Amino acid sequence: MDYKSKKVIGMGVVTELTGLSERQVRYYEEKGLVFPERTKGGSRKYSFHDVERLVEVATKLEDGWRIQDIKERERRLSAKQRDDLIRGQLNSAFRTFPTKK
Structure with missing residues (x-):
């Protein structure tokens, strides 16, 4: 820590x-x-x-x-970060390269 x-x-x-x-x-x-x-x-x-x-x-x-806007944006960012992490782990495991969006 x-x-x-x-x-x-x-x-x-x-x-x-x-x-x-x-x-x-x-x-x-x-x-x-x-x-x-x-x-x-x-x-x-x-x-x-x-x-x-x-x-x-x-x-x-x-x-x-608004507080609701802040929390919603963070929720969306957290979901994207989670997706990016999973995508990175899969790319690493299968030795693939990320695709551009």
Whole structure:
């Protein structure tokens, strides 16, 4: 695991780094856009990837995106990434070359 993936950043630092309020950060979590870990005491811990994600989400919302649009785009990208991965594995297994679309 790289250092950017470790969930070690508390809410106070996240709000300082992103410029978002605690309420905004909790709202994005509630909407399934970011997934912090919880300590035994219930405090949220975020990774650097989470911080980058929060900034990305906030920027898209400022640009007029809706939360539903963000989640739908990610769902489509995830499906494409999965398809690309499977295609790559098949190409590797059968020593074929990808076709251009």
